[in-house]
Amino acid sequence: MLAYILKRILLMIPTLLGALTITFVVIQFVPGGPVEQLMAEARQTQKGGEGGGYKASRDVDKQQIEELKKLYGFDQPAHVRYVEMLGRFARFDLGRSFMFNKDVGTLILEKLPVSISLGLWSFLISYLVSIPLGVAKAVHDGSRFDVATTLLVLVGYAIPGFVLGVLLIVLTAGGTYLDWFPLRGLTSDNWADLTWPARIADYFWHLALPLTCMVIGSFAVMTMLTKNTFVEEMRKQYVKVARAKGLSANRVLYKHIFRNALIPLITGFPAAFVGAFFAGSVLIENLFSLDGLGQLGYEAVIRRDYPVVLGSLYLFTLIGLVVKLVSDLLYVVVDPRVQFAKAAK
Known part of the structure; x- marks a missing residue:
C-alpha cells in the first residue's frame, strides 16, 4: 500500500502542473486584462467628470500604462x-x-463561512434523506411507494436550482405573494443582539430557501445509487443462503447486505464532505445575495483577477487530488479484500 500511495503522490505533481499550465496559457489569450479594465474605468470616470467641473485628462498616457x-x-x-x-x-x-x-x-478564508453553510448543510441533508430513502425503496422495490418516490426525486432533479429559487422568492420571500423568508445574507442585522436560540433560528431562517434550492436536485442521484446498490446486493447468492438459514429480513439487511452495499457510498464520502466546504453555487449565491466562493470565482473571472483564479484553482485541485487518494484508500478500510499491490507495480 505504501508503494501505491507514493506512486499516487508522484502522479499528483504532473496533474497539478497540467491544470495550472492549461489555465495559465488560456489566460494569456483572454482579452481585457486587469490593466485594460482599469484604463476603461479611468476613461469612464474622466468622461463622467468632464461635466462635473473638475480637471481630468482624456486619455491614460503611455507612462501610466507602463506603471x-x-x-x-x-x-x-x-x-x-x-x-x-x-x-x-x-x-x-x-x-x-x-x-x-x-x-x-x-x-478564500473570508468567503468560506458562506460556502461551508451552504455546502455542509446541503451535504448532511442529502445524505440523511437519500440513504434511508434509497434503502426503503430497495426493500419495497416495484411498489407504489418506490414508483411515487422515484417520480418525486426525478422531478426535483429536473428543476434547475435557480429556477426554483426565483419561484420561492416570488411565492415566499416578499415577491408577489408571501413575505416569510429574508433575501440577503446568512444572518439579520441585529443578530449580535439576539439570544443564542434566537441566533440559531435566525441563521436557519436565512438558509431555508438557498438550501432548498441546492438540495432538491441532489436527492435523485444519491437515492437511486443507494437503491440500485442495495437491490444488486439483495440478488446475490450469499443473501439467498442467509435467508435459507432462517435469518430474519432485518438481520439479513443490516448485518449482511448493509456493509457491502454502502461501499460505493462510504468511499465517496470524503470527496463529498470536503467538497461541501468549498461548494459554491454562483447562481444561488447571486440570487440570495450570499458572498461565498462561487461569487468570488465569478467576480474574479469577470474582473480578470488572475491571482484569485489561479490561486483558487491550485488550492482546490490539490485538495481534490488528496481527497481522491483518501477515497481510494477507504476501499481497504471498508473491504479488506481490496489490495493495491498490483496497482503499485
Missing part, C-alpha cells in the same frame, strides 16, 4: 511570470488579488 503593467507584473514575459507563479505555489503562497488588494488565501 500599471509593472504594478501587476505584466511588464515581464509570460514564461517568467509562469515560473514565478509556480515558485509561489510551491511555498503555498497563493498570490495577491488585483481586485481586493488582499492575499488570495485570506480572501
